[in-house]
Amino acid sequence: MEEFSPTPCPSTVTVRRNPPRKARATPYTTAAKPPPSSNTHDVPSFPIDEILSIQIPQPEPEPKPSVSVSESLKIFLRIKPLRVFSKATAAAKSRPRNVWPQNPSKKHNVAKESRSKKSEEACITLNDSHSVTLTPPQALQELKRSKTEVFEGFSHVFPADCSQSDVYGKMVQPLLEDFLNGKSGMLAALGPSGSGKTHTVFGTPKDPGVVPLTLRQIFKKRDETSPPVSLRLFYLSIFEICSERGKGEKAYDLLGDGSSELSVQQSTIRGLKEVPIRNLEEAESLIGQAMLKRATATTNSNSQSSRSQCIINIRAASDGVSNETKVQSADAMLTIVDLAGAEREKRTGNQGERLVESNFINNTSMVFGQCLRSLLEYQKNRKKGLQKHHQNSLLTRYLRDYLEGKRRMALIITVKAGEEDYLDTSYLLKQASPYMKIKFDNTEEVCNKRQLKTFPRVEKNKKMKLSAPKTSQIAETVAGEKNQITQEVNLEGKKADQTEKSSPKLEDNNDREHIIMRNFAKVVWNVLKQYNEKLKVAEGDICTLKESLKNEQLKSRGLEAELINLKSNLAEPCLPEVEALVHAKEQIEVDTSLANENTNVDDDDPCDLIESRSEVTADGCNESPVVPNKSLVPGLGNEEISSEEQKCAKQDDPCNLIDSTSEVAAEGCNESPVPNKNVVPDLANEQECDIQINPTPSPEQAEVSLINNRLSNIQTKSAVSRRFPDSEKQERLRKLLPASSRFIAEEMDDLEIKDKQIEKPQVKLAETRDQKKSESTKGREIEIPAREAEPASTKKQRNEQKKPRRRLQPASSVLLTREINTLEIEDDVAEPKGTRGGKKTTVTQPRSQGSVTLLRLLTSNLHL
Numbered sequence: 001m002e003e004f005s006p007t008p009c010p011s012t013v014t015v016r017r018n019p020p021r022k023a024r025a026t027p028y029t030t031a032a033k034p035p036p037s038s039n040t041h042d043v044p045s046f047p048i049d050e051i052l053s054i055q056i057p058q059p060e061p062e063p064k065p066s067v068s069v070s071e072s073l074k075i076f077l078r079i080k081p082l083r084v085f086s087k088a089t090a091a092a093k094s095r096p097r098n099v100w101p102q103n104p105s106k107k108h109n110v111a112k113e114s115r116s117k118k119s120e121e122a123c124i125t126l127n128d129s130h131s132v133t134l135t136p137p138q139a140l141q142e143l144k145r146s147k148t149e150v151f152e153g154f155s156h157v158f159p160a161d162c163s164q165s166d167v168y169g170k171m172v173q174p175l176l177e178d179f180l181n182g183k184s185g186m187l188a189a190l191g192p193s194g195s196g197k198t199h200t201v202f203g204t205p206k207d208p209g210v211v212p213l214t215l216r217q218i219f220k221k222r223d224e225t226s227p228p229v230s231l232r233l234f235y236l237s238i239f240e241i242c243s244e245r246g247k248g249e250k251a252y253d254l255l256g257d258g259s260s261e262l263s264v265q266q267s268t269i270r271g272l273k274e275v276p277i278r279n280l281e282e283a284e285s286l287i288g289q290a291m292l293k294r295a296t297a298t299t300n301s302n303s304q305s306s307r308s309q310c311i312i313n314i315r316a317a318s319d320g321v322s323n324e325t326k327v328q329s330a331d332a333m334l335t336i337v338d339l340a341g342a343e344r345e346k347r348t349g350n351q352g353e354r355l356v357e358s359n360f361i362n363n364t365s366m367v368f369g370q371c372l373r374s375l376l377e378y379q380k381n382r383k384k385g386l387q388k389h390h391q392n393s394l395l396t397r398y399l400r401d402y403l404e405g406k407r408r409m410a411l412i413i414t415v416k417a418g419e420e421d422y423l424d425t426s427y428l429l430k431q432a433s434p435y436m437k438i439k440f441d442n443t444e445e446v447c448n449k450r451q452l453k454t455f456p457r458v459e460k461n462k463k464m465k466l467s468a469p470k471t472s473q474i475a476e477t478v479a480g481e482k483n484q485i486t487q488e489v490n491l492e493g494k495k496a497d498q499t500e501k502s503s504p505k506l507e508d509n510n511d512r513e514h515i516i517m518r519n520f521a522k523v524v525w526n527v528l529k530q531y532n533e534k535l536k537v538a539e540g541d542i543c544t545l546k547e548s549l550k551n552e553q554l555k556s557r558g559l560e561a562e563l564i565n566l567k568s569n570l571a572e573p574c575l576p577e578v579e580a581l582v583h584a585k586e587q588i589e590v591d592t593s594l595a596n597e598n599t600n601v602d603d604d605d606p607c608d609l610i611e612s613r614s615e616v617t618a619d620g621c622n623e624s625p626v627v628p629n630k631s632l633v634p635g636l637g638n639e640e641i642s643s644e645e646q647k648c649a650k651q652d653d654p655c656n657l658i659d660s661t662s663e664v665a666a667e668g669c670n671e672s673p674v675p676n677k678n679v680v681p682d683l684a685n686e687q688e689c690d691i692q693i694n695p696t697p698s699p700e701q702a703e704v705s706l707i708n709n710r711l712s713n714i715q716t717k718s719a720v721s722r723r724f725p726d727s728e729k730q731e732r733l734r735k736l737l738p739a740s741s742r743f744i745a746e747e748m749d750d751l752e753i754k755d756k757q758i759e760k761p762q763v764k765l766a767e768t769r770d771q772k773k774s775e776s777t778k779g780r781e782i783e784i785p786a787r788e789a790e791p792a793s794t795k796k797q798r799n800e801q802k803k804p805r806r807r808l809q810p811a812s813s814v815l816l817t818r819e820i821n822t823l824e825i826e827d828d829v830a831e832p833k834g835t836r837g838g839k840k841t842t843v844t845q846p847r848s849q850g851s852v853t854l855l856r857l858l859t860s861n862l863h864l
């Protein structure tokens, strides 16, 4: 606008706030315009065509890391040559098939096929090392039932003219490297019957297969390397799984001796022989042995068709540290499986047993395929969960870890290239090609651990001793895990509410919980079983205890009966002895009365009395079956002493004898008012003795008390003392006496002290009597000396004699003694003089004049 102003004003500055807006000129308009100057021709045109025509070199695709390659399932394809001329096939063709009876229609078909083979062409052609093209036969193409297909993605395709070494190098070598580094792996051969699986796996002695080549390589590498690899031990085990007349599966050890049947429990095969292999010769020998043992049969498809699934295990014992990883390595297992080939009935013409085998083989192949398919589907969509197809056959149970994608494996598919094999080959390739997408989790470490645990784990479960604490621990663990799972499930549930309702993790947790609960149920079942067994054992123990109790009861009854018999025996012999004691007492009384009557008779020889007395004492002591306690028996003890004394008295002074006699009597009274039980003699014998009663009351009392003691003791002693010696008697008495009797004996022991206390007044009385006697006899120069007056020789002899153990009387005997003592005094006064009955007088012997005189003298003194 200002451009059109008439007069600019330089002194002023004008600020244009809104500059004029003009549309830009288009290139076309610009180009149309004439160039402003001639220099425009110098600018070169943009070489766009040149730029577009330049070939940009494409960068080489980076090789995939080996880890990713190794993580996918490797599938190799091997094409069997169209024509294989071997002695075996020639023989098979020349002679009739041993599959009998043959289906005539099948036979006809086979004949047709054999004729068409002459003009056969290959249905499969190799595109490259990873792909093949499968062309259907002309007949099928015309029917438009099938079309040419390309199968690609194989790890490697082995053409028909490849060698066994090629197969080994491409397929087995990487597995072997991993195996020697402590990684387990599995290689399985799949394919229709007669396609060359066994040929690939085992080969022939001239053309060895994978297994022999692997073993060769193992020993070659071992020899090349330095320790510790060279010192590593390898073990070989081979077994086969076959059908049992179509009913079940059985496993047989192909390296075992004798009965080679193996025990199969779930996925565990027990008793499998694992042979250490130290060199190649040993290994090849074992392979040959296994091949000979393997079940084979001739079919229309194969002259030596395998009828079983064969599994070869090579185990490398851990040498401690892995060379590469420098980490503690575990045992590694290389497993090679030669599956029996799937068969079509139409082609094989199998019948009878062969047909049953064929069904088993096809079934196993089908289950194997199902496992791989379900693994693939699971990896595609983990929400579905992994189907448990592996449970349907022993082989898949055994290879469970591989078929669940937890360990690396490789497959080699062998196919026949003939036109007539198109259907089999097509089916197999269609089935197997998707497996290439199967991935393996990179859990080699875990797999190794699991591998080690796989078999021992089952062993542990079987051998585990479940006790109550362990069970509780398991229960706690399970409960803990369950809580944890519940928490996880809850958390996942919350997350799922926000994102999606179900997640793979949740399903995993559910699976885990299911597994835990199942295992827990198993454990509980085992515990219950064990408790049941323990219960049975306890019941057996109870039975034996009951029997022993019955026996003991019978014994106790027998003992009771014996005791009763002994009691009865004990009671019977007491009666005559009691009678004897009573008679003895009566005799003494009679003698006493006689003595009283004859007080006026003068004695000529007092020594006779002493002699007779000594006789009595001696006889009494000698005749006693019980060892007498001479030192304690008043009047009766120490017959030697008394006899010596008496002899001395005869020689020296009769008065001394009297003194000594009275002293002995007094001593007896002082020492033991209750005589010892052991001193009791046989009164029946004693009764026969001529008992001379000393008119002096002390000896008389002593004798009476002695008899009383005998009377009281005889109840418990008589029966025993007659049968057994002293020591035995005492023991027997202790054993045989009932508890009540023992109690009485104990009571008697207690009473001993009491009795002594009770008898003390009597002793004192006796002493006073002695004093009186001494006073009374003073006038007649008769002294009754005290105990101190006893001769030293007598004391010595007494001390030298062993004092037997004292026995006590029961309380009843003490009371009886007292009663008799009281009666004695009364009898002295009141009883009529003379003999009571003629019985006892018969045993008395005529007294001498001296004794009668002495009695009178003493009696008169006593009554004074």
Ligand SMILES: Nc1ncnc2c1ncn2[C@@H]1O[C@H](COP(=O)(O)OP(=O)(O)OP(=O)(O)O)[C@@H](O)[C@H]1O
Pocket (backbone or CB within 6 Å): 079, 080, 081, 084, 086, 088, 089, 160, 191, 192, 193, 194, 195, 196, 197, 198, 199, 200, 302, 304, 305, 306, 307, 339, 340, 341, 342, 414
């Ligand atoms: N690649 C090959 N080169 C030479 N001979 C072969 C090849 N593959 C297989 N054969 C021969 O074909 C015959 C049958 O092969 P093989 O026994 O290995 O088949 P298969 O798949 O194991 O059959 P099946 O499943 O019935 O046991 C054998 O005599 C074997 O030597």
